[in-house]
Amino acid sequence: MTTRRERAWAAAAAVPDPEIPVVTVADLGILRGVRDEDGVIVAEVSPTYMGCPATKLIEDAIAEALHEAGFECRIERVLSPPWTTDWISEEGRRKLAAFGIAPPVGGANSKRALFGETVVACPRCGSTETERISEFGSTPCKAQYRCKSCAEPFDYFKCI
Protein backbone atom coordinates (compact mmCIF):
# COMPACT_ATOMS: atom_id res chain seq x y z
CA MET A 1 0.00 0.00 0.00
CA THR A 2 1.44 3.34 -1.02
CA THR A 3 1.30 6.33 1.26
CA ARG A 4 -0.33 9.63 0.41
CA ARG A 5 3.09 11.23 0.10
CA GLU A 6 4.29 8.55 -2.30
CA ARG A 7 1.24 8.99 -4.50
CA ALA A 8 1.74 12.76 -4.50
CA TRP A 9 5.40 12.28 -5.45
CA ALA A 10 4.44 9.97 -8.31
CA ALA A 11 1.96 12.53 -9.67
CA ALA A 12 4.37 15.46 -9.43
CA ALA A 13 7.44 13.53 -10.61
CA ALA A 14 5.78 12.51 -13.88
CA VAL A 15 5.45 16.12 -15.08
CA PRO A 16 7.59 16.61 -18.20
CA ASP A 17 10.00 19.51 -18.52
CA PRO A 18 8.26 22.04 -20.82
CA GLU A 19 11.36 22.69 -22.91
CA ILE A 20 12.82 19.17 -22.99
CA PRO A 21 9.68 17.03 -22.74
CA VAL A 22 11.56 13.70 -22.90
CA VAL A 23 12.73 14.19 -19.32
CA THR A 24 10.58 14.74 -16.25
CA VAL A 25 11.07 17.29 -13.51
CA ALA A 26 12.20 14.40 -11.30
CA ASP A 27 14.81 13.23 -13.87
CA LEU A 28 16.25 16.76 -13.92
CA GLY A 29 16.28 17.02 -10.15
CA ILE A 30 14.21 20.22 -10.29
CA LEU A 31 11.55 18.59 -8.11
CA ARG A 32 13.38 18.36 -4.80
CA GLY A 33 10.70 16.55 -2.84
CA VAL A 34 7.12 16.57 -1.64
CA ARG A 35 5.90 16.64 1.92
CA ASP A 36 2.52 16.41 3.58
CA GLU A 37 1.76 19.42 5.74
CA ASP A 38 -1.57 19.01 7.53
CA GLY A 39 -3.28 17.64 4.46
CA VAL A 40 -1.64 20.05 2.02
CA ILE A 41 1.03 18.64 -0.27
CA VAL A 42 4.02 20.97 -0.46
CA ALA A 43 6.14 20.44 -3.60
CA GLU A 44 9.69 21.77 -3.34
CA VAL A 45 10.95 23.07 -6.69
CA SER A 46 14.36 24.50 -7.63
CA PRO A 47 14.97 26.65 -10.71
CA THR A 48 17.88 25.64 -12.97
CA TYR A 49 18.84 29.27 -13.60
CA MET A 50 17.39 32.14 -11.60
CA GLY A 51 16.04 33.83 -14.69
CA CYS A 52 14.78 30.64 -16.31
CA PRO A 53 11.47 31.68 -17.88
CA ALA A 54 10.18 28.11 -17.55
CA THR A 55 10.30 28.17 -13.76
CA LYS A 56 6.78 29.53 -13.35
CA LEU A 57 5.46 27.21 -16.06
CA ILE A 58 7.02 24.20 -14.33
CA GLU A 59 5.58 25.18 -10.97
CA ASP A 60 2.13 25.62 -12.48
CA ALA A 61 2.35 22.25 -14.25
CA ILE A 62 3.32 20.48 -11.02
CA ALA A 63 0.47 22.18 -9.15
CA GLU A 64 -1.95 21.16 -11.89
CA ALA A 65 -0.76 17.53 -11.83
CA LEU A 66 -1.19 17.39 -8.06
CA HIS A 67 -4.66 18.92 -8.27
CA GLU A 68 -5.69 16.42 -10.92
CA ALA A 69 -4.48 13.60 -8.68
CA GLY A 70 -6.78 14.95 -6.00
CA PHE A 71 -4.33 16.78 -3.76
CA GLU A 72 -4.56 20.21 -2.29
CA CYS A 73 -1.10 21.64 -2.83
CA ARG A 74 1.32 24.51 -2.55
CA ILE A 75 4.63 25.09 -4.38
CA GLU A 76 7.71 26.06 -2.44
CA ARG A 77 10.63 27.54 -4.42
CA VAL A 78 13.93 26.32 -3.00
CA LEU A 79 17.14 28.18 -3.89
CA SER A 80 19.45 26.57 -1.39
CA PRO A 81 21.39 24.42 -1.89
CA PRO A 82 21.51 25.59 -5.51
CA TRP A 83 20.47 23.18 -8.23
CA THR A 84 23.40 21.75 -10.16
CA THR A 85 23.62 19.47 -13.16
CA ASP A 86 24.92 16.76 -10.79
CA TRP A 87 21.31 16.30 -9.77
CA ILE A 88 20.23 15.02 -13.16
CA SER A 89 19.60 11.30 -12.67
CA GLU A 90 21.29 8.54 -14.67
CA GLU A 91 17.92 7.85 -16.26
CA GLY A 92 17.65 11.56 -17.14
CA ARG A 93 21.10 11.54 -18.73
CA ARG A 94 20.20 8.53 -20.87
CA LYS A 95 16.97 10.19 -22.01
CA LEU A 96 18.76 13.44 -22.87
CA ALA A 97 21.37 11.63 -24.97
CA ALA A 98 18.69 9.60 -26.77
CA PHE A 99 16.87 12.87 -27.53
CA GLY A 100 20.03 14.33 -29.11
CA ILE A 101 21.14 16.53 -26.22
CA ALA A 102 24.59 15.79 -24.84
CA PRO A 103 24.26 15.38 -21.07
CA PRO A 104 26.53 17.43 -18.79
CA VAL A 105 30.10 16.20 -18.54
CA GLY A 106 31.90 15.84 -15.25
CA GLY A 107 31.25 17.58 -11.97
CA ALA A 108 29.73 21.00 -11.54
CA ASN A 109 32.59 22.75 -9.79
CA SER A 110 35.13 23.65 -12.44
CA LYS A 111 34.23 27.33 -12.61
CA ARG A 112 37.66 28.68 -11.82
CA ALA A 113 39.02 27.62 -15.16
CA LEU A 114 38.38 30.89 -16.98
CA PHE A 115 38.94 29.58 -20.48
CA GLY A 116 38.71 25.85 -19.82
CA GLU A 117 37.49 23.52 -22.55
CA THR A 118 35.28 20.54 -21.89
CA VAL A 119 35.31 17.46 -24.09
CA VAL A 120 31.72 16.82 -25.11
CA ALA A 121 30.80 13.66 -26.99
CA CYS A 122 28.38 13.91 -29.91
CA PRO A 123 25.04 12.39 -28.83
CA ARG A 124 24.51 11.01 -32.37
CA CYS A 125 27.76 9.32 -33.34
CA GLY A 126 29.67 9.36 -30.06
CA SER A 127 32.69 11.17 -31.53
CA THR A 128 34.62 13.44 -29.17
CA GLU A 129 35.77 15.56 -32.13
CA THR A 130 33.33 18.33 -31.38
CA GLU A 131 33.52 22.10 -31.15
CA ARG A 132 31.53 24.65 -29.24
CA ILE A 133 29.62 27.07 -31.45
CA SER A 134 28.16 29.12 -28.64
CA GLU A 135 28.16 29.06 -24.86
CA PHE A 136 24.44 29.80 -25.04
CA GLY A 137 21.74 27.86 -26.79
CA SER A 138 18.00 27.64 -27.14
CA THR A 139 17.49 27.77 -23.35
CA PRO A 140 19.66 29.20 -20.56
CA CYS A 141 20.78 25.71 -19.53
CA LYS A 142 22.16 24.63 -22.91
CA ALA A 143 25.14 25.44 -25.15
CA GLN A 144 25.47 24.81 -28.88
CA TYR A 145 28.03 22.37 -30.24
CA ARG A 146 28.87 20.89 -33.61
CA CYS A 147 30.26 17.43 -34.29
CA LYS A 148 33.27 17.49 -36.62
CA SER A 149 32.90 13.78 -37.41
CA CYS A 150 29.25 13.54 -38.43
CA ALA A 151 28.74 17.29 -38.97
CA GLU A 152 25.58 17.38 -36.84
CA PRO A 153 24.96 20.42 -34.67
CA PHE A 154 23.63 19.54 -31.22
CA ASP A 155 22.71 20.99 -27.85
CA TYR A 156 24.84 20.37 -24.79
CA PHE A 157 23.27 20.54 -21.34
CA LYS A 158 26.00 22.59 -19.74
CA CYS A 159 27.47 22.04 -16.33
CA ILE A 160 26.64 24.44 -13.55
Added chain:
Amino acid sequence: MTDQLFDALIELADDNLVLGHRLSEWCGHAPMLEEDLALANLALDLVGTARALYSLAAEVEGKGRTEDDLAYLRVEREYRNLLLVERPNGDFGHTILRQFYFAAFMEPFWSAAAAGSSDARIRAIAAKAAKEMAYHLRHSGEWVVRLGDGTDESHRRMVAAVDALHHYTDELFVASPAAEAMAGAGVLPRREAMRAEWDRLVGQVLAEAGLTAPDVPWPQIGGREGLHGEELGHMLAEMQYLQRAYPGATW
Protein backbone atom coordinates in the same frame (compact mmCIF):
# COMPACT_ATOMS: atom_id res chain seq x y z
CA MET B 1 19.83 47.61 10.38
CA THR B 2 16.68 46.77 8.45
CA ASP B 3 16.82 50.04 6.49
CA GLN B 4 20.45 49.49 5.66
CA LEU B 5 19.88 45.91 4.55
CA PHE B 6 17.04 47.14 2.33
CA ASP B 7 19.25 49.86 0.83
CA ALA B 8 22.16 47.48 0.24
CA LEU B 9 19.87 44.94 -1.47
CA ILE B 10 18.38 47.66 -3.66
CA GLU B 11 21.84 48.71 -4.85
CA LEU B 12 22.64 45.16 -5.93
CA ALA B 13 19.20 44.59 -7.43
CA ASP B 14 19.38 47.85 -9.41
CA ASP B 15 22.79 46.87 -10.85
CA ASN B 16 21.35 43.59 -12.05
CA LEU B 17 18.10 44.97 -13.42
CA VAL B 18 19.64 47.92 -15.25
CA LEU B 19 22.37 45.82 -16.85
CA GLY B 20 19.84 43.07 -17.64
CA HIS B 21 17.59 45.60 -19.34
CA ARG B 22 20.49 47.08 -21.29
CA LEU B 23 21.39 43.62 -22.59
CA SER B 24 17.78 42.91 -23.50
CA GLU B 25 17.94 45.92 -25.85
CA TRP B 26 20.18 43.77 -28.06
CA CYS B 27 17.46 41.16 -28.58
CA GLY B 28 17.03 40.87 -32.34
CA HIS B 29 19.94 43.24 -33.05
CA ALA B 30 23.10 41.32 -32.12
CA PRO B 31 25.83 40.86 -34.75
CA MET B 32 24.96 37.17 -35.16
CA LEU B 33 22.31 34.72 -34.06
CA GLU B 34 24.45 32.90 -31.49
CA GLU B 35 25.32 36.16 -29.82
CA ASP B 36 21.72 37.31 -29.90
CA LEU B 37 20.82 34.19 -27.90
CA ALA B 38 23.81 34.66 -25.63
CA LEU B 39 22.99 38.27 -24.74
CA ALA B 40 19.34 37.41 -24.16
CA ASN B 41 20.41 34.58 -21.86
CA LEU B 42 22.78 36.82 -19.93
CA ALA B 43 19.96 39.34 -19.60
CA LEU B 44 17.67 36.62 -18.21
CA ASP B 45 20.23 35.67 -15.58
CA LEU B 46 20.60 39.27 -14.44
CA VAL B 47 16.88 39.98 -14.36
CA GLY B 48 16.33 36.70 -12.50
CA THR B 49 18.88 37.71 -9.86
CA ALA B 50 17.34 41.19 -9.65
CA ARG B 51 13.91 39.63 -9.00
CA ALA B 52 15.24 37.52 -6.15
CA LEU B 53 16.97 40.55 -4.61
CA TYR B 54 13.95 42.87 -4.99
CA SER B 55 11.70 40.21 -3.47
CA LEU B 56 14.01 39.87 -0.50
CA ALA B 57 14.27 43.67 -0.16
CA ALA B 58 10.46 43.94 -0.21
CA GLU B 59 10.23 41.23 2.46
CA VAL B 60 12.85 42.98 4.61
CA GLU B 61 11.05 46.31 4.24
CA GLY B 62 7.73 44.79 5.24
CA LYS B 63 5.58 47.59 3.87
CA GLY B 64 3.65 45.51 1.39
CA ARG B 65 5.66 46.59 -1.66
CA THR B 66 6.47 43.90 -4.24
CA GLU B 67 9.39 43.26 -6.57
CA ASP B 68 7.38 44.92 -9.34
CA ASP B 69 6.72 48.05 -7.28
CA LEU B 70 10.43 48.38 -6.63
CA ALA B 71 11.37 47.91 -10.28
CA TYR B 72 8.63 49.90 -11.97
CA LEU B 73 7.57 52.59 -9.56
CA ARG B 74 10.79 54.21 -8.40
CA VAL B 75 12.10 57.28 -10.19
CA GLU B 76 15.58 57.83 -11.55
CA ARG B 77 16.99 59.45 -8.42
CA GLU B 78 15.83 56.48 -6.34
CA TYR B 79 17.77 54.07 -8.55
CA ARG B 80 21.11 53.22 -6.90
CA ASN B 81 22.87 51.32 -9.68
CA LEU B 82 26.48 51.77 -10.73
CA LEU B 83 27.06 54.22 -13.57
CA LEU B 84 28.89 51.45 -15.47
CA VAL B 85 25.78 49.32 -15.92
CA GLU B 86 23.60 52.13 -17.24
CA ARG B 87 26.05 53.13 -19.98
CA PRO B 88 24.42 52.82 -23.37
CA ASN B 89 25.18 49.65 -25.30
CA GLY B 90 27.31 51.37 -27.94
CA ASP B 91 28.74 48.82 -30.35
CA PHE B 92 29.12 45.14 -29.46
CA GLY B 93 32.64 45.80 -28.18
CA HIS B 94 31.35 48.33 -25.64
CA THR B 95 28.62 45.97 -24.51
CA ILE B 96 30.91 42.98 -24.05
CA LEU B 97 33.60 44.99 -22.24
CA ARG B 98 31.00 46.46 -19.88
CA GLN B 99 29.81 42.90 -19.21
CA PHE B 100 33.34 41.71 -18.57
CA TYR B 101 34.14 44.52 -16.12
CA PHE B 102 30.92 43.81 -14.21
CA ALA B 103 31.27 40.01 -14.17
CA ALA B 104 34.92 40.22 -13.05
CA PHE B 105 33.62 41.97 -9.94
CA MET B 106 30.39 40.05 -9.33
CA GLU B 107 31.77 36.52 -9.70
CA PRO B 108 34.18 36.91 -6.75
CA PHE B 109 31.63 39.05 -4.87
CA TRP B 110 28.84 36.46 -5.07
CA SER B 111 31.28 33.63 -4.37
CA ALA B 112 32.39 35.39 -1.19
CA ALA B 113 28.78 36.08 -0.20
CA ALA B 114 27.79 32.45 -0.86
CA ALA B 115 30.60 31.24 1.37
CA GLY B 116 30.49 33.82 4.12
CA SER B 117 27.26 35.84 4.43
CA SER B 118 25.66 35.65 7.85
CA ASP B 119 22.21 35.75 6.18
CA ALA B 120 21.03 32.39 4.80
CA ARG B 121 18.71 34.08 2.28
CA ILE B 122 21.62 36.01 0.80
CA ARG B 123 23.82 32.90 0.75
CA ALA B 124 21.14 31.12 -1.28
CA ILE B 125 20.83 33.89 -3.89
CA ALA B 126 24.61 34.38 -4.01
CA ALA B 127 25.35 30.68 -4.57
CA LYS B 128 23.02 30.68 -7.55
CA ALA B 129 24.28 33.99 -8.95
CA ALA B 130 27.96 33.04 -8.56
CA LYS B 131 27.50 30.06 -10.88
CA GLU B 132 25.84 32.26 -13.48
CA MET B 133 28.43 35.01 -13.20
CA ALA B 134 31.18 32.47 -13.87
CA TYR B 135 29.61 31.95 -17.29
CA HIS B 136 29.25 35.65 -17.94
CA LEU B 137 32.88 36.16 -17.04
CA ARG B 138 34.09 33.43 -19.35
CA HIS B 139 31.88 34.44 -22.25
CA SER B 140 32.67 38.15 -22.09
CA GLY B 141 36.36 37.53 -21.37
CA GLU B 142 36.69 35.34 -24.45
CA TRP B 143 35.15 38.05 -26.60
CA VAL B 144 37.38 40.78 -25.20
CA VAL B 145 40.43 38.70 -26.17
CA ARG B 146 39.03 37.75 -29.57
CA LEU B 147 38.14 41.32 -30.49
CA GLY B 148 41.12 43.06 -28.88
CA ASP B 149 43.52 40.61 -30.52
CA GLY B 150 41.50 40.40 -33.74
CA THR B 151 41.48 42.62 -36.82
CA ASP B 152 42.66 46.24 -36.96
CA GLU B 153 39.04 47.32 -36.90
CA SER B 154 38.01 45.17 -33.93
CA HIS B 155 41.14 46.24 -32.04
CA ARG B 156 40.42 49.91 -32.74
CA ARG B 157 36.90 49.50 -31.41
CA MET B 158 38.04 47.71 -28.24
CA VAL B 159 40.56 50.48 -27.56
CA ALA B 160 37.68 52.95 -27.88
CA ALA B 161 35.54 50.83 -25.52
CA VAL B 162 38.28 50.69 -22.88
CA ASP B 163 38.73 54.46 -23.13
CA ALA B 164 35.00 55.02 -22.79
CA LEU B 165 34.31 52.62 -19.92
CA HIS B 166 37.39 52.14 -17.78
CA HIS B 167 36.87 55.30 -15.73
CA TYR B 168 33.53 53.90 -14.51
CA THR B 169 35.15 50.85 -12.93
CA ASP B 170 36.44 52.44 -9.72
CA GLU B 171 32.84 52.80 -8.61
CA LEU B 172 32.61 48.99 -8.37
CA PHE B 173 34.71 49.21 -5.21
CA VAL B 174 32.96 52.17 -3.57
CA ALA B 175 30.86 51.22 -0.57
CA SER B 176 27.77 53.28 0.28
CA PRO B 177 26.99 53.71 3.99
CA ALA B 178 24.52 50.82 3.66
CA ALA B 179 27.06 48.56 1.95
CA GLU B 180 29.64 49.49 4.57
CA ALA B 181 27.23 48.65 7.40
CA MET B 182 26.33 45.31 5.82
CA ALA B 183 30.02 44.47 5.34
CA GLY B 184 30.64 45.32 8.98
CA ALA B 185 27.79 43.03 10.06
CA GLY B 186 29.07 40.17 7.87
CA VAL B 187 25.93 40.18 5.72
CA LEU B 188 27.67 41.15 2.47
CA PRO B 189 31.32 40.99 1.42
CA ARG B 190 33.39 44.15 1.56
CA ARG B 191 33.46 45.58 -1.96
CA GLU B 192 37.03 46.81 -1.67
CA ALA B 193 38.11 43.21 -0.92
CA MET B 194 37.35 42.27 -4.56
CA ARG B 195 40.03 44.63 -5.85
CA ALA B 196 42.89 42.13 -6.04
CA GLU B 197 40.86 39.48 -7.88
CA TRP B 198 39.34 42.05 -10.25
CA ASP B 199 42.76 43.50 -11.05
CA ARG B 200 44.08 39.99 -11.68
CA LEU B 201 41.22 38.95 -13.99
CA VAL B 202 41.05 42.23 -15.88
CA GLY B 203 44.83 42.50 -16.12
CA GLN B 204 45.11 38.98 -17.53
CA VAL B 205 42.38 39.43 -20.13
CA LEU B 206 43.37 42.93 -21.26
CA ALA B 207 46.98 41.79 -21.64
CA GLU B 208 45.91 38.79 -23.72
CA ALA B 209 43.74 41.10 -25.78
CA GLY B 210 46.59 43.53 -26.41
CA LEU B 211 44.74 46.32 -24.63
CA THR B 212 45.99 48.76 -22.01
CA ALA B 213 43.97 50.11 -19.11
CA PRO B 214 44.26 53.90 -19.09
CA ASP B 215 45.17 55.93 -16.03
CA VAL B 216 42.03 57.27 -14.43
CA PRO B 217 42.67 60.61 -12.74
CA TRP B 218 38.94 61.34 -12.28
CA PRO B 219 36.88 58.22 -11.58
CA GLN B 220 33.20 58.61 -12.44
CA ILE B 221 31.03 57.88 -9.40
CA GLY B 222 27.61 58.92 -8.12
CA GLY B 223 25.21 56.11 -8.98
CA ARG B 224 24.93 54.95 -5.37
CA GLU B 225 23.68 58.41 -4.45
CA GLY B 226 21.15 58.43 -7.26
CA LEU B 227 23.22 60.74 -9.49
CA HIS B 228 22.99 59.26 -12.95
CA GLY B 229 23.76 60.06 -16.53
CA GLU B 230 20.81 61.22 -18.61
CA GLU B 231 20.73 57.87 -20.41
CA LEU B 232 19.27 56.08 -17.37
CA GLY B 233 16.20 58.29 -17.52
CA HIS B 234 15.61 57.32 -21.13
CA MET B 235 15.97 53.65 -20.24
CA LEU B 236 13.56 53.86 -17.30
CA ALA B 237 11.05 55.81 -19.39
CA GLU B 238 10.84 52.85 -21.74
CA MET B 239 11.08 50.13 -19.08
CA GLN B 240 8.49 51.67 -16.77
CA TYR B 241 6.13 53.00 -19.45
CA LEU B 242 3.41 50.40 -19.06
CA GLN B 243 3.09 50.68 -15.27
CA ARG B 244 3.20 54.46 -15.46
CA ALA B 245 0.56 54.71 -18.18
CA TYR B 246 -1.67 51.91 -16.86
CA PRO B 247 -1.01 51.62 -13.12
CA GLY B 248 -1.50 48.11 -11.79
CA ALA B 249 -1.77 46.55 -15.25
CA THR B 250 -1.19 42.79 -15.28
CA TRP B 251 -1.37 40.00 -17.85
